[in-house]
């Protein structure tokens with residue numbers, strides 16, 4: 001009985017420390033999605049591909065900040081993480097457009113109208129998800145749960161998460177990007 005109590009005390013003491021050390025300073029909830037995946041895999045280095053896959057789902061592509069974050073948490077050299085990210089075709093390191101618009105199509109966002117928001121953006125830009133406009137201005141990307149389900153549907157404009165988006169708001173947001 002006593003030993004059980006000691007054990008849970010220890011766990012309680014170490015849990016907040018671990019969390020504080022690993023949390024991303026930006027407060028971007030998408031990093032929480034990564035945290036959960038890494039934690040579930042006990043920060044094992046051989047979970048790298050699964051973690052990168054989850055990162056791509058959450059962010060739409062693997063920006064440098066994300067690769068650095070993963071490398072640090074899995075205690076892997078950044079070169080190794082880059083190597084894996086560039087080797088597999090399913091990973092994309094950068095959208096090619098000057099602006100990025102990531103529409104979340106995770107379950108919560110989808111049921112709240114994320115699909116319609118995407119359809120409006122595709123119609124307005126003349127491109128499909130995963131593509132960049134011919135003038136190189138806008139990349140339209142989809143993600144599966146960016147960790148902000150409470151404000152679904154979510155669109156991430158140039159890295160800024162915006163919640164409760166309607167088609168009108170999304171079109172308004174990108175109007176300066178379209179020539």
Ligand code: FES
Pocket residue numbers: 104105106107108109110144145146147148149150152154
């Ligand atoms: S499903 Fe879109 S933020 Fe979770």
